[in-house]
Protein backbone atom coordinates (compact mmCIF):
# COMPACT_ATOMS: atom_id res chain seq x y z
CA UNK A 243 0.00 0.00 0.00
CA UNK A 244 1.43 3.40 -1.03
CA UNK A 245 -0.08 6.22 0.99
CA UNK A 246 0.49 9.95 0.49
CA UNK A 247 -0.02 12.18 3.52
CA UNK A 248 -0.50 15.93 3.36
CA UNK A 249 -0.21 17.28 6.89
CA UNK A 250 -1.29 20.81 7.60
CA UNK A 251 -2.81 23.33 9.92
CA UNK A 252 -5.51 23.88 7.27
CA UNK A 253 -6.60 27.22 8.76
CA UNK A 254 -8.50 26.95 6.38
CA UNK A 255 -7.91 24.17 3.81
CA UNK A 256 -7.67 25.60 0.26
CA UNK A 257 -6.95 24.68 -3.37
CA UNK A 258 -3.19 25.06 -2.72
CA UNK A 259 -3.62 21.92 -0.60
CA UNK A 260 -6.34 20.07 -2.53
CA UNK A 261 -5.09 20.43 -6.13
CA UNK A 262 -1.47 19.37 -5.47
CA UNK A 263 -2.75 16.42 -3.37
CA UNK A 264 -4.95 15.24 -6.27
CA UNK A 265 -2.18 15.72 -8.85
CA UNK A 266 0.35 13.86 -6.72
CA UNK A 267 -2.01 10.92 -6.20
CA UNK A 268 -2.37 10.61 -9.96
CA UNK A 269 1.28 11.20 -10.92
CA UNK A 270 2.80 8.88 -8.32
CA UNK A 271 0.08 6.24 -8.71
CA UNK A 272 -0.55 6.29 -4.96
CA UNK A 273 -3.23 4.00 -3.55
CA UNK A 274 -4.51 6.66 -1.15
CA UNK A 275 -3.84 10.26 -0.17
CA UNK A 276 -4.67 11.31 3.38
CA UNK A 277 -5.26 14.88 4.56
CA UNK A 278 -3.96 15.10 8.11
CA UNK A 279 -4.94 18.17 10.14
CA UNK A 280 -2.71 18.82 13.11
CA UNK A 281 -3.92 19.73 16.59
CA UNK A 282 -1.00 21.71 18.01
CA UNK A 283 1.07 23.01 15.07
CA UNK A 284 4.70 22.82 16.21
CA UNK A 285 5.83 25.99 14.43
CA UNK A 286 2.79 28.24 14.62
CA UNK A 287 2.12 30.46 17.64
CA UNK A 288 -1.58 29.58 17.61
CA UNK A 289 -4.39 28.81 15.23
CA UNK A 290 -7.12 31.27 14.28
CA UNK A 291 -10.03 28.87 14.83
CA UNK A 292 -10.52 25.68 16.88
CA UNK A 293 -9.18 22.28 15.93
CA UNK A 294 -12.78 21.06 15.56
CA UNK A 295 -13.55 23.71 12.92
CA UNK A 296 -10.33 22.92 11.00
CA UNK A 297 -11.11 19.20 11.21
CA UNK A 298 -14.70 19.64 10.03
CA UNK A 299 -13.58 21.62 6.96
CA UNK A 300 -11.15 18.84 6.03
CA UNK A 301 -13.90 16.22 6.55
CA UNK A 302 -16.18 18.16 4.20
CA UNK A 303 -13.44 18.34 1.54
CA UNK A 304 -12.93 14.57 1.79
CA UNK A 305 -16.66 14.07 1.18
CA UNK A 306 -16.46 16.28 -1.88
CA UNK A 307 -13.26 14.67 -3.22
CA UNK A 308 -13.45 10.87 -2.75
CA UNK A 309 -9.80 10.56 -3.88
CA UNK A 310 -8.80 12.14 -0.54
CA UNK A 311 -9.23 10.67 2.95
CA UNK A 312 -9.06 12.14 6.42
CA UNK A 313 -6.37 11.02 8.83
CA UNK A 314 -7.29 12.27 12.32
CA UNK A 315 -4.41 10.66 14.22
CA UNK A 316 -3.01 14.00 15.47
CA UNK A 317 -6.33 15.42 16.63
CA UNK A 318 -6.47 13.67 19.99
CA UNK A 319 -2.78 13.99 20.87
CA UNK A 320 -2.32 16.77 23.39
CA UNK A 321 1.33 17.38 22.59
CA UNK A 322 2.77 19.30 19.60
CA UNK A 323 1.95 17.54 16.36
CA UNK A 324 5.48 16.41 15.56
CA UNK A 325 5.51 14.58 12.25
CA UNK A 326 8.16 12.07 13.29
CA UNK A 327 6.01 10.98 16.24
CA UNK A 328 2.96 10.66 14.00
CA UNK A 329 4.82 8.61 11.41
CA UNK A 330 6.19 6.29 14.09
CA UNK A 331 2.61 5.67 15.24
CA UNK A 332 1.40 5.16 11.67
CA UNK A 333 4.22 2.71 10.90
CA UNK A 334 3.12 0.63 13.89
CA UNK A 335 -0.51 0.76 12.87
CA UNK A 336 0.21 -0.01 9.16
CA UNK A 337 3.44 -2.05 9.04
CA UNK A 338 2.95 -2.97 5.38
CA UNK A 339 2.43 0.58 4.11
CA UNK A 340 4.93 2.95 2.48
CA UNK A 341 4.26 6.55 3.40
CA UNK A 342 4.90 9.57 1.18
CA UNK A 343 4.82 12.78 3.21
CA UNK A 344 3.83 15.65 0.93
CA UNK A 345 5.11 19.17 1.59
CA UNK A 346 5.49 22.52 -0.13
CA UNK A 347 8.87 24.18 -0.66
CA UNK A 348 8.33 26.49 2.35
CA UNK A 349 8.13 23.46 4.65
CA UNK A 350 11.12 21.78 3.00
CA UNK A 351 13.33 24.85 3.41
CA UNK A 352 12.45 24.90 7.11
CA UNK A 353 12.78 21.15 7.62
CA UNK A 354 16.01 21.37 9.71
CA UNK A 355 13.97 23.13 12.41
CA UNK A 356 11.56 20.16 12.74
CA UNK A 357 11.70 17.79 15.69
CA UNK A 358 14.17 14.96 14.89
CA UNK A 359 13.84 15.82 11.20
CA UNK A 360 16.48 13.41 9.96
CA UNK A 361 14.45 10.49 11.29
CA UNK A 362 11.76 11.35 8.74
CA UNK A 363 13.94 9.69 6.11
CA UNK A 364 13.75 6.42 8.04
CA UNK A 365 9.96 6.56 8.16
CA UNK A 366 8.77 7.89 4.82
CA UNK A 367 9.60 9.31 1.42
CA UNK A 368 9.11 13.06 0.99
CA UNK A 369 7.15 14.42 -1.95
CA UNK A 370 8.25 17.98 -2.62
CA UNK A 371 6.06 20.46 -4.48
CA UNK A 372 6.92 23.93 -5.63
CA UNK A 373 5.17 26.82 -3.99
CA UNK A 374 5.10 30.33 -5.51
CA UNK A 375 7.42 32.67 -3.58
CA UNK A 376 9.69 29.90 -2.27
CA UNK A 377 12.97 28.89 -3.93
CA UNK A 378 15.60 26.62 -2.46
CA UNK A 379 18.92 28.55 -2.44
CA UNK A 380 21.32 26.53 -4.68
CA UNK A 381 24.14 26.57 -2.10
CA UNK A 382 21.93 25.72 0.91
CA UNK A 383 22.36 22.58 3.02
CA UNK A 384 18.83 21.49 2.06
CA UNK A 385 19.83 21.63 -1.63
CA UNK A 386 22.56 19.13 -0.77
CA UNK A 387 20.07 16.91 1.05
CA UNK A 388 17.85 17.08 -2.01
CA UNK A 389 20.74 16.24 -4.37
CA UNK A 390 21.62 13.18 -2.28
CA UNK A 391 18.08 11.84 -2.04
CA UNK A 392 16.29 13.02 -5.20
CA UNK A 393 14.39 10.34 -7.11
CA UNK A 394 12.37 10.80 -10.28
CA UNK A 395 8.78 9.65 -10.58
CA UNK A 396 9.87 7.10 -13.20
CA UNK A 397 12.45 5.61 -10.79
CA UNK A 398 9.87 5.60 -8.04
CA UNK A 399 7.27 3.75 -10.09
CA UNK A 400 9.91 1.28 -11.22
CA UNK A 401 10.88 0.77 -7.57
CA UNK A 402 7.24 0.29 -6.55
CA UNK A 403 6.99 -2.66 -8.91
CA UNK A 404 10.10 -4.19 -7.40
CA UNK A 405 9.69 -6.61 -4.50
CA UNK A 406 12.75 -5.26 -2.65
CA UNK A 407 11.46 -1.71 -2.87
CA UNK A 408 12.67 1.29 -0.84
CA UNK A 409 9.99 2.21 1.61
CA UNK A 410 11.61 5.44 2.82
CA UNK A 411 14.42 7.91 2.39
CA UNK A 412 13.79 9.34 -1.10
CA UNK A 413 12.79 12.88 -1.97
CA UNK A 414 10.52 13.06 -4.99
CA UNK A 415 10.27 16.54 -6.50
CA UNK A 416 6.98 16.77 -8.40
CA UNK A 417 6.06 19.35 -11.04
CA UNK A 418 2.56 20.42 -10.21
CA UNK A 419 0.35 23.19 -11.46
CA UNK A 420 1.42 26.10 -9.22
CA UNK A 421 -1.21 27.45 -6.83
CA UNK A 422 -0.51 30.94 -5.53
CA UNK A 423 -2.75 30.57 -2.48
CA UNK A 424 -2.18 30.66 1.27
CA UNK A 425 -4.46 30.36 4.31
CA UNK A 426 -3.06 33.70 5.52
CA UNK A 427 -4.25 35.42 2.33
CA UNK A 428 -7.70 33.81 2.66
CA UNK A 429 -8.10 34.89 6.29
CA UNK A 430 -7.18 38.45 5.32
CA UNK A 431 -9.61 38.43 2.40
CA UNK A 432 -12.50 37.16 4.53
CA UNK A 433 -11.84 39.90 7.05
CA UNK A 434 -11.92 42.58 4.39
CA UNK A 435 -14.90 41.07 2.50
CA UNK A 436 -12.91 40.27 -0.65
CA UNK A 437 -13.72 37.51 -3.14
CA UNK A 438 -12.36 34.09 -2.12
CA UNK A 439 -14.48 31.98 -4.47
CA UNK A 440 -11.53 30.78 -6.60
CA UNK A 441 -9.29 29.91 -3.67
CA UNK A 442 -11.23 27.23 -1.77
CA UNK A 443 -13.79 24.49 -2.26
CA UNK A 444 -17.44 25.62 -2.11
CA UNK A 445 -18.06 23.45 0.98
CA UNK A 446 -15.28 25.32 2.82
CA UNK A 447 -16.65 28.72 1.80
CA UNK A 448 -20.10 27.70 3.07
CA UNK A 449 -18.63 26.47 6.33
CA UNK A 450 -16.67 29.71 6.89
CA UNK A 451 -19.81 31.76 6.19
CA UNK A 452 -22.13 29.64 8.34
CA UNK A 453 -19.82 29.78 11.35
CA UNK A 454 -18.70 33.40 10.83
CA UNK A 455 -15.05 32.37 10.86
CA UNK A 456 -12.10 34.72 10.32
CA UNK A 457 -14.22 37.84 10.77
CA UNK A 458 -11.73 39.43 13.16
Ligand SMILES: Nc1ncnc2c1ncn2[C@@H]1O[C@H](COP(=O)(O)OP(=O)(O)OP(=O)(O)O)[C@@H](O)[C@H]1O
Nearest residue numbers: 249250251252258345346349373421423424425426
Ligand atom coordinates in the same frame (compact mmCIF):
# COMPACT_ATOMS: atom_id res chain seq x y z
N1 LIG B 1 -0.21 26.99 -2.41
C1 LIG B 1 0.49 25.93 -2.01
N2 LIG B 1 1.29 25.25 -2.88
C2 LIG B 1 2.03 24.18 -2.46
N3 LIG B 1 2.03 23.71 -1.20
C3 LIG B 1 1.27 24.34 -0.29
C4 LIG B 1 0.46 25.47 -0.65
N4 LIG B 1 -0.20 25.89 0.45
C5 LIG B 1 0.18 25.08 1.44
N5 LIG B 1 1.06 24.15 1.01
C6 LIG B 1 1.70 23.09 1.81
O1 LIG B 1 0.67 22.45 2.57
C7 LIG B 1 1.15 22.14 3.88
C8 LIG B 1 0.22 22.73 4.93
O2 LIG B 1 0.19 24.13 4.79
P1 LIG B 1 -0.64 25.08 5.76
O3 LIG B 1 -1.86 24.37 6.24
O4 LIG B 1 0.26 25.66 6.78
O5 LIG B 1 -1.15 26.21 4.73
P2 LIG B 1 -0.62 27.69 4.49
O6 LIG B 1 -1.39 28.22 3.35
O7 LIG B 1 0.87 27.68 4.37
O8 LIG B 1 -1.04 28.40 5.86
P3 LIG B 1 -0.65 29.83 6.50
O9 LIG B 1 -0.76 30.87 5.42
O10 LIG B 1 -1.65 30.00 7.61
O11 LIG B 1 0.77 29.68 7.00
C9 LIG B 1 2.59 22.65 3.95
O12 LIG B 1 3.48 21.58 3.66
C10 LIG B 1 2.66 23.68 2.84
O13 LIG B 1 3.96 23.79 2.29
Ligand SMILES: O=C(O)c1ccc[n+]([C@@H]2O[C@H](COP(=O)([O-])O)[C@@H](O)[C@H]2O)c1
Nearest residue numbers: 249250251280284285323324325356357
Ligand atom coordinates in the same frame (compact mmCIF):
# COMPACT_ATOMS: atom_id res chain seq x y z
O1 LIG C 1 7.55 17.82 13.34
C1 LIG C 1 7.78 19.04 13.37
O2 LIG C 1 8.63 19.55 14.11
C2 LIG C 1 6.97 19.94 12.46
C3 LIG C 1 7.26 21.30 12.35
C4 LIG C 1 6.48 22.08 11.51
C5 LIG C 1 5.44 21.49 10.79
N1 LIG C 1 5.21 20.17 10.93
C6 LIG C 1 4.08 19.55 10.20
O3 LIG C 1 4.14 19.92 8.85
C7 LIG C 1 2.82 20.05 8.32
C8 LIG C 1 2.67 21.46 7.74
O4 LIG C 1 2.79 22.39 8.81
P1 LIG C 1 2.23 23.86 8.73
O5 LIG C 1 2.71 24.53 9.98
O6 LIG C 1 2.84 24.45 7.48
O7 LIG C 1 0.73 23.77 8.63
C9 LIG C 1 1.87 19.76 9.49
O8 LIG C 1 1.51 18.40 9.44
C10 LIG C 1 2.73 20.04 10.70
O9 LIG C 1 2.29 19.34 11.87
C11 LIG C 1 5.94 19.38 11.73
